[in-house]
Amino acid sequence: MQGHSILWSLQENWRRFYKMKKEENFETATINTWCPGCGNFGILAALKEALKELSRKHGKENIVMVGGIGCHAKILDYVNVNSFYGLHGRTLPVMTGIKLANPKLQVIGFAGDGDAYAEGIGHLIHAAKRNTDVTAIVHNNGVFALTTGQATPTAAFGFVDKSTPQGNLENPINPVKLMLAAGATFVARAYAGDIEFLKEIILKAVAHKGFSFIDVLQPCVSFNNTFALYNKKVYRMKGKLSFDEAMKKADETEKIPIGIFYEHHKDSYEEVAFEKRNLLKS
């Protein structure tokens, strides 16, 4: 972490006060090392668009990005916003810790499917159950991309890769159904190839009070290029679904629906926690 002097914070305040009203583009000096054509570029583009609105609304300094480890997490280096680049699989507990420390912060997490559905699946279920007001975005590419493409829990049965040369022997999990069952109060699926819609969903997810979850179908051009497949099958959903309809819809494979599957209101964990604390006698 960085230290700062009192003088420096005075200068900071001054700077903030007189800040020129130029449009922020969130650029950093870090060179982007994603493979050309990677689906992550779509997520980055949608995020930057969403961040423009979010910084206007909440102040850029009140937005915190959290990442796991994998290709997806490099997004933190490419965006000039507060960030916690954590451990593989542990994106969600870090997000929860930040939100519980300072509920004013808008916390947006970026996990890989390896992160969220393999190494840290327990945390994901508990985050949904706990309903902390944070947003989890999963870059679902069906592979452990950064470790060169092994099958993840969302890889199809029969998927051939270095660690399963005989074909994947397991059936994939359905993240949307998993989150619905775990009690998430906002469950969505998006597609990295539909940037406009992804941006909209991110904004709605952040605006949602409580835990919001977005499974983003993210083609990995190097190890699992699903662009052609998704371009053919993906379609935007319209209208609202009941819980049962959402469960059914999540099973569709002929065509792949994207959009908000389910949203309902429940008091967030931190609201309840601080209220309960205040009821304690001390």
Added chain:
Amino acid sequence: MKEEFSVLVGGKAGQGIKWAAETLGKFFTYSGLEVFVYHDYESVIRGGHNFSIVRISKEKVYAHLNKIDVIVAFDINTVKLHEKKLAKEGKIICDVSLKHEAEKLTKKKIIALPLNKFGKSANAAGIAACLLIRGFDTYELLKIIKDKRISENIVAVNEIEQILGKKETINSKHKLKINKKREFLNGSETIAEGLIAAGLQRYFAYPMTPSSIVLHYLAKQQKRFGLAIQPENEIAVANLALGSAYAGCKTAVGTSGGGFDLMHEALSLSGMAEIPFVVVMAQRAGPSTGVPTYSSQSDLMSVINAGHGEFPRFIVAPATIEDAFYWSSRAMNIAWQFQIPSIILVDKMITESDQSVELDRKKTKNMKFNIAFPGSISKAVKVSSNEHDEQGFTTENPEIIKKMQEKRMKKRENLIKFLHQEKRVRFLGELNSKNIVFCWSSTLGALVEAKKMTSKKFEIVAPIILEPFPKGEIRKAVSNAKKIICIEANATGQLASLLKQKLCIDPIKILKYDARPFDPLELARKLEEVL
């Protein structure tokens, strides 16, 4: 009253043994005497055998003794297992139904009373009887049995006094006055109070004996400091804590060996990202699940070496329940000042034993540090588990890697300098003696008591800070030594191996690894053999 005496309360889990012992402890502490209470219980919720030893003295006491003056037995097992510990004039108080069987087991005096008649208040009746036969007035006892069953307890205490008065001559010659300004606390409570004194705002823990009482205590105190929360597992606990500290809250976690193992990766992250991480690590007997409700000192090497990669850390092992207060607050402030992991290494003898304490609250304070948090400045605050540059961006550049590694390791040197103002080692007994006896953490209590029982002359050297290891002071202390002994509750001599590694000292080891604490009497005998 004699200089000191001890009471053993025993029975099955669920009979309120701990409550009885703690009530006695509070009674004598508030009356101005010194008390130490040891709790021995099995990992069962109902049944089994639990006992507590309450040692009462005019002088400060740091450990219990296995020489007992009164046994309050709520089952026959208590008589069977502990009558050997009774002093010659010792007495056993039990329910009338146990009298016959107890007489077969012991020649010691048995005072049989209708304790069970009072149902759940049998324990209140038992301790009242104990006070009466030792010549204490029960009037003041009634003031401190604030409990759900307060009225039943009062009836029990009064009736027992009448029944006992008919059987024995009781005269309450010791009139004690209750003064609640004195504190009777266990080490979990002093640790929690120390953390609060240093500005604790968030506490995260997953239950694990013997660290859970810290969580229970803080959960009740939330209004005073912030939030105490139990997440899904210790990996979550550690990562929540790092997120919380990054976002600006003074945060701590608590666990025991197994849970701490699960936190290693996050510990290493704390080192890399330079996020303060305070861990209360309460040892129990391992390896693995081990003996969950019993004590041990076998995790020193674990906390020193935990986590991959190289990064500075602070490890303190407070030696007494009182010290745990001061050092927990120091550990918190040091973690924040240096932005490093800070481990408070204790054991069940500290977290779950009770003592009359005087906490020096003036010595602790909630220090503020200039650290940038998200939201506190307009510039992005970026932390990372990857090697990173000063701004927090990932780097693989060898020069920056080297510079950043040096920046982190430099903090160890600064920490060493900073710690010069602290009493990093405790020296007791005959200073400059040719005989040096090392110990650490709760073993100091037993050793101090053992010292009173032997005429052998020696100096006790108890390192309190174990990392960075206080080499200079220890080297000085042993420079004239002829005989060096190291006493530890583990099977390999972990402090001894540190002494060897850091200072080429090869002490004679006195080790105990039956998960029971050192008995001062037994320890005194061992020391006499060796010295």
